[in-house]
Every structure is written in structure tokens, then in C-alpha cells.
Amino acid sequence: MGKNKSFFLTVRETKTGKIVSVCDKEILGKVFEEDEMIIDLRTNFYYEEGLTIEADVEKIIVEIKDAFTSSIVGNEIVDALLKAGIIKKFKEISGIKYAMTVRI
DSSP: OTOOOOEEEEEEESSSOOEEEOOHHHHHHHHEETEEEEEETTTTTTTOOOTTTOHHHHHHHHHHHOOOOOESSSSHHHHHHHHHSSSOOOOEEEEEEEEEOEEE
């Protein structure tokens, strides 16, 4: 993965705190299913016109550290955040890695 790789980042301010969603650009608009589990990247949760930006790993790390919760989908972004120590565990659906963070 190149240093300047960018991902889709959406940040929403709520009463509870910041909600962050991130995904690899190549998988936006796809659906991944395995057994009873589904990740649907067709929703505006992962890409909302006027709200979603393209961001590098450094920007994503800043937003996740400040978030109440985050949803992270994609092999490249999950691997980058594992390497950076931002997440410790992940799951997979149909070969696609995903992780969540929650600040308690």
C-alpha cells in the first residue's frame, strides 16, 4: 500500500459524539455476505455526497481517536490501522476485513 493511499472518510457529529465511517475506495457500492452477516457499502453511511471526503491514513487516525464510535471496512485500511496500533482485532466477511471502535 502506498503512503499516499486515500480512503473514503465520513464524519458525523451527533449528541453522543462523533461517528466515523471509513472504507477502501475500491469496495464502495458493494455488498459482502457470509452466513447471516452482511456488510452493505451501498448506503450513505459510507459515502454521503457533501459529507464524505477522501482521506489518508493519518487523517483517519486523528478522526478515529476523537470518535465515539467508528466503522472501518476494507483490507487496506484495516491493515494500516492495525499497523498503527489504532485497532487490535478485526473480523472478516467474504474475505473483507472490518473493525469497529467504541470509546467507553
